[in-house]
Amino acid sequence: MFFILFKLAWRNLLRNKRRTIIASIAIGIGLAALIFVDALMIGMTQNMIKTATASFLGDAQIHRKGYQDEQELSLTIQELDKVTAKLAKEAIVHYFTRRTFSLGMITSPANVSAVNLIGVQPSTERYLSQIDDAITKGVYFKDNDSRDIIIGTKLAENLEIGIEDRVVVTVAQSGSGELSQEGFRVSGIFHFVDEAMNSGMAFVRIKKAQQMFAIGDNVHEIAIKFTSTAYTQERELPFWKTYSQYGNEVLSWAEILPQLKIILDMSKYSKYIMGVVLFGVVIFGIINTLFMSLYERMFEFGVLRAVGTRPVGMARIILFEAGTLAIVSIAIGSIIGFGITALFAHLGLNYTGIEMMGVTIQEYIFPVLNIQQFILYPAAVFLFTIIAGLYPAWHVAKMTPVDAMRRSF
Numbered sequence: 297m298f299f300i301l302f303k304l305a306w307r308n309l310l311r312n313k314r315r316t317i318i319a320s321i322a323i324g325i326g327l328a329a330l331i332f333v334d335a336l337m338i339g340m341t342q343n344m345i346k347t348a349t350a351s352f353l354g355d356a357q358i359h360r361k362g363y364q365d366e367q368e369l370s371l372t373i374q375e376l377d378k379v380t381a382k383l384a385k386e387a388i389v390h391y392f393t394r395r396t397f398s399l400g401m402i403t404s405p406a407n408v409s410a411v412n413l414i415g416v417q418p419s420t421e422r423y424l425s426q427i428d429d430a431i432t433k434g435v436y437f438k439d440n441d442s443r444d445i446i447i448g449t450k451l452a453e454n455l456e457i458g459i460e461d462r463v464v465v466t467v468a469q470s471g472s473g474e475l476s477q478e479g480f481r482v483s484g485i486f487h488f489v490d491e492a493m494n495s496g497m498a499f500v501r502i503k504k505a506q507q508m509f510a511i512g513d514n515v516h517e518i519a520i521k522f523t524s525t526a527y528t529q530e531r532e533l534p535f536w537k538t539y540s541q542y543g544n545e546v547l548s549w550a551e552i553l554p555q556l557k558i559i560l561d562m563s564k565y566s567k568y569i570m571g572v573v574l575f576g577v578v579i580f581g582i583i584n585t586l587f588m589s590l591y592e593r594m595f596e597f598g599v600l601r602a603v604g605t606r607p608v609g610m611a612r613i614i615l616f617e618a619g620t621l622a623i624v625s626i627a628i629g630s631i632i633g634f635g636i637t638a639l640f641a642h643l644g645l646n647y648t649g650i651e652m653m654g655v656t657i658q659e660y661i662f663p664v665l666n667i668q669q670f671i672l673y674p675a676a677v678f679l680f681t682i683i684a685g686l687y688p689a690w691h692v693a694k695m696t697p698v699d700a701m702r703r704s705f
Contacts, residue, residue, distance in 0.1 A: 306620055312589065319585040323677065326574040328636060329627025333570055335637045336645070337563050337661035343661045345525060348556055352425045354519035356526050358539055358546045363516060369470035372514035375523055379518065388535060390523045392422035394515040396505045398465035402498060404449075404455035406464065411451065411498045413465060415505025415515075420693050422521045427486055427499060434459040434484035442504045445480035448494030457482060465498070469510035476508045489648065508614045520546075571673075576678050580592040582621065582684040586614060590688055607693035613693055616679045618685025619678070625675040634670070637663050677691040 314359065349355050358379065363371040372377060382393050396415035401408055402652045418437040422428045428436040437444050445463065447455075457463065459482055466477045480500065488494055508514060527533060528548040539546040549554070644660030 299698035309589075309617060309624075315585060315588065316621065316624070319581055320621060320628055322581050323578050323622070323625035323681070324579050324628030324630075324632055327576060327626060327673055327677050328633035330567075331629070331633030331669045332570055332637050332663065333567055334669050334673070335558070335641070335665055336569055336633050336661065337586060338664040338666070339641075339661045341484065341560050342664065343659060344556060347659065348553055349521075349525065350518075351490070352427070352493070353549055353552060354424050354547055355522045355525055356548045357552060358375055358518040358520070358544055359502045359516065361413065361543055361545045364547070364552075367397070367399075369509055369511065369516075370509055373518065373544055375544075376514060377541065379544065380543070382538065383518070383520070386429075386535065388522050388533070391420060391423035391521045393417055393516040395421075395519060395520050396466045396502060396504060396509060396511065396514075397516050398505070398509050401555065402451070403464045403466070404457045404461065406456035407450060407454055409454050410631075411447075411465070411497070412496055413467060413508075414497060415502035415635065416499050417502050424521055426488075429489055430486040430590075431484045433486045434482065436482050436484055437501065441483070442501055443478075443480050443503065444483035445638040446484040446486060446499040447482060448497060449485055450491060451498065452482070452485050454495065459483070461617055465500075465508070467508050469508070470542070471510065475509070475617055478504065478508055482644055506592070510626065528533050558665075571676075575676070578677070579680060579684040581682055582618060583687060585621065585684055586688040586689075590614065590619065590692055591694055610695070611689035611693040614689040615682060615685050618681050620691075622678045622681035625681070626677055629677065630670055630674060634665070637665055641665060 297336070303486070357466075358373060360371040360373055362368075379391075394417055398413050400411055400413045402411040402413075416427075418428075431446070432449065434446075436446070445465070447463075452458065455463065461482050462479060462484065464479050466475055468474070469476050486494070493589055502515070506515075507639055522528065528550060536546055613691055641663045646661045648659065
């Protein structure tokens with residue numbers, strides 16, 4: 297029975313091939329657009345998370361409680377040796393590195409500028425940030441020279457200095473507030489797409505920074521890179537509780553950059569809104585196609601009713617036509633969606649330099665294909681097509697034989 301209805305629906309659709317093709321392509325393009333947008337959103341999310349975490353942030357960070365808000369020099373990580381010993385044994389931790397921070401002034405013979413002076417361990421920092429890859433002039437750090445300093449291109453321009461030039465950095469010491477000054481020689485100049493990093497950050501070796509800040513062997517931050525970024529979303533992991541002890545707290549990138557989390561959540565809603573709009577257009581297209589087909593066959597429907605076909609049987613014919621149209625449209629949309637998305641997944645989309653909620657995109661965005669896109673969205677198209685077919689089906693079911701035959705003349 298179902299095979300006969302399907303065969304009948306297919307023949308009815310082929311009566312007007314041009315209309316069926318146009319309707320199928322229109323619905324298919326809507327499906328293809330949904331597949332592409334979903335793949336693009338996944339690619340954009342991965343790109344933004346990678347940009348935010350790989351540039352300098354890390355997947356997670358450990359600080360003393362209150363340090364994120366106050367940025368006070370004395371708020372160093374408690375029980376540092378215990379914390380680092382545990383981190384070294386954590387199966388989900390790939391790399392970690394220690395850092396110190398302080399605001400200060402950097403002076404050259406030509407100019408003076410405010411700077412965020414950051415003490416880093418060069419050997420481990422290269423696994424948590426892209427500073428070494430961003431060096432455009434000079435080198436990352438020279439051998440074991442404690443007087444090396446790395447600055448951004450904009451800061452170098454403001455200070456009118458280059459490689460091997462000397463600068464003086466002034467910071468306030470922890471506790472006493474006394475000024476500490478040290479002379480450095482520029483060993484490297486880096487460039488990021490983010491201008492704030494280029495103009496306001498300078499890096500020195502952590503031992504020299506600790507000496508200048510008068511904080512002993514203490515640090516302000518431990519940046520962490522997990523074996524998988526998925527761990528940042530798994531709040532039930534014992535890791536978060538384990539390292540939020542001794543007066544410290546561990547925060548994921550989503551907590552450190554809540555504005556980025558918000559925009560990623562917003563992108564999901566925008567995808568749903570686009571889906572509703574596209575499906576709205578699709579529904580009207582389906583209803584229009586089915587009604588045009590219905591009015592062309594009024595006499596046939598009148599005869600069917602006259603020979604005793606029940607209203608349910610009449611409605612079933614229209615619904616099978618809607619289902620058949622949906623299957624054809626899904627096939628077309630899946631092929632178009634896969635082709636376009638696969639093409640851009642290979643070529644990428646160039647949005648480099650665009651800043652979104654404090655994160656500047658630094659790499660091409662590559663849409664990501666997954667099997668769910670070819671299950672969820674086609675199923676939704678099929679469901680919406682059947683729903684759209686209910687109105688024409690109800691219309692033909694309530695027709696009387698006399699009414700149908702009269703309208704056909």
